[in-house]
């Protein structure tokens with residue numbers, strides 16, 4: 001099937017506030033990031049439609065330049081979660097790529113062009129629509145060049161990551177690339193289509209867990225005091241320089257003008273993650289048990305207990321679901337026999353079920 005080339009002018013009419021509002025329902029906390037992403041997405045649409053209009057009128061450069069984003073933050077704090085939700089709200093094609101799956105051309109693994117191929121796929125093979133999409137590249141820190149200066153124990157230099165960064169540069173800066181348009185199968189040389197990446201927005205994310213500064217590691221993410229206020233001073237924020245030292249290429253960072261740092265989630269926010277979003281895990285289980293005519297609830301202290309267990313496991317919000325499921329296991333087993341009952345889980349139940357009592 002040849003790719004479609006008919007121009008479909010479907011501009012996004014969402015304002016930054018509307019994008020933010022959508023994200024806000026599903027992503028707890030991380031206010032600065034939600035704002036930055038909403039603005040970037042909105043500007044992206046504006047830029048693309050302006051550039052296209054100028055081109056139609058026959059004007060050449062200067063066109064508005066895109067501003068790719070780099071998200072940095074601890075594990076399980078919502079980086080991938082934000083990207084997924086952004087994909088829900090946006091009306092442009094959106095592809096999520098995992099940087100670790102890619103290799104330099106010629107090596108075993110995917111070529112970076114496959115990312116654009118996935119974008120094309122999500123644009124239903126419409127080249128012109130795909131050319132203004134957004135690509136989210138996750139785990140970007142895993143393709144950092146690990147020099148001998150890094151005290152990572154291995155001491156080795158990983159040139160593989162550097163090669164992938166080089167390959168990505170070409171996409172970031174905007175060039176014409178040959179994209180396989182059948183990403184689901186093996187392709188041959190006739191299955192390529194040329195695409196221009198100039199207007200594709202890239203959002204990258206990584207944990208960068210061991211950034212060194214002044215001879216010691218420093219944690220990424222804002223530390224917050226008890227009142228939930230950000231206490232991390234300005235000079236402690238992650239800078240381009242930190243990321244260069246970490247092993248990102250200067251040319252790469254040069255194309256990532258916006259760096260946003262995610263916050264470490266507070267206990268309160270972790271509780272809200274369990275209870276608040278429309279698709280929260282608590283709501284999910286309540287619904288599930290309601291089908292067996294059981295009314296499920298968790299006490300405030302039970303929720304706090306789940307959060308403190310998640311903190312112990314150091315998995316961020318990712319641990320919440322695992323723990324929740326551990327806690328629910330017995331009940332799920334007995335559920336069909338408990339029809340018509342009310343069940344209240346308290347802190348003691350949580351401690352017992354995760355094996356802490």
Ligand SMILES: Nc1ncnc2c1ncn2[C@@H]1O[C@H](COP(=O)(O)OP(=O)(O)OP(=O)(O)O)[C@@H](O)[C@H]1O
Pocket residue numbers: 026027028029030073074075076077078079080081082206207273317318
């Ligand atoms: N701020 C948040 N609001 C709501 N849910 C969240 C938030 N952060 C994390 N979660 C939940 O935790 C899970 C794991 O988070 P996510 O995958 O976004 O982590 P991450 O920041 O990408 O971590 P990693 O660096 O390990 O990939 C999500 O699927 C989501 O359910």
Ligand SMILES: [Mg+2]
Pocket residue numbers: 079080081138139
């Ligand atoms: Mg992630």
